[in-house]
Amino acid sequence: MRTNFKIWFALVLGLISSLAHGQTAEDAIMMGKKQWCNGITYMHSGWNEYWEGTTKRSNQNLGTVTTQSLMLMSNYGISDKLNVLVSVPYIWTHASEGTLHGLEGFQDIALNVKYEFYTTRLGKGNLSLIGVGSFSTPLTNYENDFLPMSIGLGSTNLSGRLTADYQQGIFFTTLSSAYVWRSDVTIDRSSYYTDQINYTNQVAMPNQLYSNLNIGIRKSNLVAEAVLMNMYTFGGFDIRKNDMPFASNQMNMTSIGAHAKYFLPFVTNLEVIGGADFVIAGRNVGQSQTYTAGLYYVLSFKK
Amino acid sequence: MRNLFFSIAGLTVLLLIASSCQKEVTNRNSNLPSLQPVNNDLNAGTWRTVLLSRPDSFTVAAPVATNSPLYAADINEIKSLQQHISSDQANTIRYWAAGGVLRWNEIMRGLVAKYNLAAVQNADGSYPIPSPANPLAYPLFPFSNPPYAARAYAYISAAQYDALVACWYYKTKYNRAAPYKTDSSVAAKFITKTDLPSYPSEAAVLAGVTAEMMKLLFPGEIASIQSKAEEQEEATIMSGAATRADIVAGETLGRQVAELFITRARGDNAGKAVGTPTDWANFVTVTTSQGLTPWYSLESPKRPPMLPLFYKVKPFLFDSATVVSLRPGPPPAVGSDQMNQQTDEVYSLVKNPSRGNIGIVEKWADGTGTYTPPGHWNAIAADDFVHQNFSEVRWARNMALLNMTLMDAAIVCWDIKYHYFNPRPTQLNPSIKSLTGIPNFPSYVSGHSVFSGSASTILGYLLPENAAKYTSMASEAARSRLVGGLHYRIDCEVGMTVGNNVGNYAILRAQNDGAN
Secondary structure (H helix, E strand, C coil): CCCCCCCCHEEEEEEEEECCCCCCCCCCCCCCEEEEEEEEEEEEEEEECCECCCCCEEECCCCEEEEEEEEEEEEEECCCCEEEEEEEEEEEEEEECCCCCCCEEEEEEEEEEEEEEHHHHHHHHEEEEECCCCCCCCCCCCCCCCCCCCCCCCCCCEEEEEEEEEEEECCEEEEEEEEEECEEEEEECCCEEEEEECCCECCCCCCEEEEEEEEEEEECCCCEEEEEEEECCCCCCCCCCCCCCCEEECCCCEEEEEEEEEECCCCEEEEEEEEEEEEEEECCCCCCEEEHHHHEEEECCCC | HHHHHHHHHHHHHHHHHHHHHHCCCCCCCCCCCCCCCCCCCHHHHHHHCCCCCCCCCCCCCEEEEECCHHCCCCHHHHHHHHHHCHHHHHHHHHHHHHHHHHHHHHHHCCCCHCCCCCCCCCCCCCCCCCCCCCCCCCCCCCCCCCHHHHHHHHHHHHHHHHHHHHHHHHHHCCCCCCHHHHHHHCCCCCCCCCCCCCCCCHHHHHHHHHHHHHHHHCCHHHHHHHHHHHHHHHHHHCCCCCCCCHHHHHHHHHHHHHHHHHHHHCCCCCHHCCHHHHHHHHHHHHHHHHCCCCCCCCEEEEEECCCCHHHHCCCCCHHHHHHHEEEECCCCCCCHHHHHHHHCCCCCHHCCHHHHHHHHHHHCCEEEECCCCHHHHHHHHHHHCCCCCCCCHHHHHHHHHCCCCCHHHHHHHHHHHHHHHCCCHHHCCCCCCCCCCCCCCCCCCCHHHHHHHHHHHHHHCHHHHHHHHHHHHHHHHHHHHHCCCCHHHHHHHHHHHHHHHHHHHHHHHHCCCCCC
């Protein structure tokens, strides 16, 4: 099984994109048939600098903006090749300075269907190809027009992902990319300014591409990896100088991090995970530092 | 390999379906029908103007005869333009045909939103002040905050109104029919034919007066506004509604009327409303000397108060003595039981906000990067006016009434705010966090409440069938400031009353302007 330490992936100005990163749609590990993994991940993410368009700045009226989340995740192996993953996060936001009110609530439920459609022996290792179809949608009608304090953007997303994984001995490399189609969202205002005035409460959300490259070691009881991630938004506009962020900004980001998961030797089927990720480049996002920790338990219905 | 093939094919189909879904959102002001006035208001040349002393203060020469070669040349220009109308040109005609007052008002709201950004502080913690002499340098001029915006909407609307009254005066005086009436081979393209005389062109009057006013109000936008004005004029000619001569006469008249308003604006004290560091300090001194707690900025670093001398701006609907007479009594003193109770109420309402309350706060926030509360009430009015089939001159009259009301509401509200200089709830209890940005000026009384109370009053007079709706919208706007953590209840309640009182002056004007 795999756990979710990729929730930070979509951290945008302190909020978590509603993309279905829930479980690790983006890794190459499959649950076996009739195995059921459940767990919870805590995430703490904060930034005190952000990119206003391409210009990095701080803001004394925000201080450090912190997002915390607790994510419930469930992953079931329908077969060794076909897994279904569901995740539900609860999110809190907070600004250390200024007067803006933090918000909290359930964000987006995500459903992923993950299918390992091709495996082969290649050289001295194994190559596998995995496709993932994802759907996510807000669980509640949370406020999406109060960034950076909003807990999400409110769009319903569909995504298709392709993952290639190569493992030789304990060493592995994973390359994965997802194209995310995002629905329009509705805001409480009847008008808003992007790079022009818009007389509607509907906001067109530009689509996105998420990519990740993972390199590390993978054994039966341990995975440790270095992770490079990128989020790119196809369009959208830049935050103007001293303006507030908005749902349809062009939010781009690149981060590096290290993740690990480990099956505890003294308790059967109990796994701990941890990770740290740092945004190194971005546009209209916070330069967040994100830490995750989680606990997962695998049940097997196999005889 | 079959699995591989089917998976990739399936994924591709999924993505094609997803990416083919429509992403464009439709603005509610697109695809409006062309203006079809139920009444051309042919007596509008006699309506009471704002600044223009007489409707014929500016002379518009008589048009050339319709059997003259000059007129024939103008008609030929229209005919040749109408031979090849591209779809873009057709859309431009349709856009302007919905109404020039409407479209310029929408453009204005867009400009206000574009320029409604407070400056970032300097390295030493001071704040730069926008300069009209250098509008394109940072910080851009203007900072179209609510008082600035209210005044800008008012000047544009009032100037448009006076210019159209003059336009109507000459229309009826010369009574020259539109090209699509004088020449059977000129079509009315994408517009509705009316019996309104076309000389001088009301579209060109609007283009001219608005473009001229913008030089003062949004000097960084002169080029873009000029191109909009030309677009409106060319579309009007192409539509068959006006000849080149109708346009030239209209634009000249519009620009002349604008000069009157520009002269007034240069002397209305708005240019001095920013104040000086001495002025800013003086508010604190005066308040403290009365044994009261002065307001301070909740921004970091502390920002000078927004346009503290705006209360000295010359109003449209009444004189400056009336501004003082509209000032309510003081708020409860800081530290009094009553004030503590007011503060506690704000805290209890905003501590765990309901989704419903958050929604109305964001709906009415009209803060940074928006067209401001006055712009919001312009949008509300315009959304209803488009169903009324007003003539251009009645559109202008009603928007002028609304916007003179909102500007005077801003003046009265600023007088109260800076007379009492009362702290915001968060200043008295820092654990009060707000659901939108806290505006950088004193609390008592709520600007949203004064704006909304005044606008709903005049709009309820203009469209009585909607009066209850406007009252309930105004109440919601006022309440949004309480549940958003920005204002005490008393700020909202007293502000609403003050707004209603301002609105009544507009009703008085409307009852006597000859347009009823």
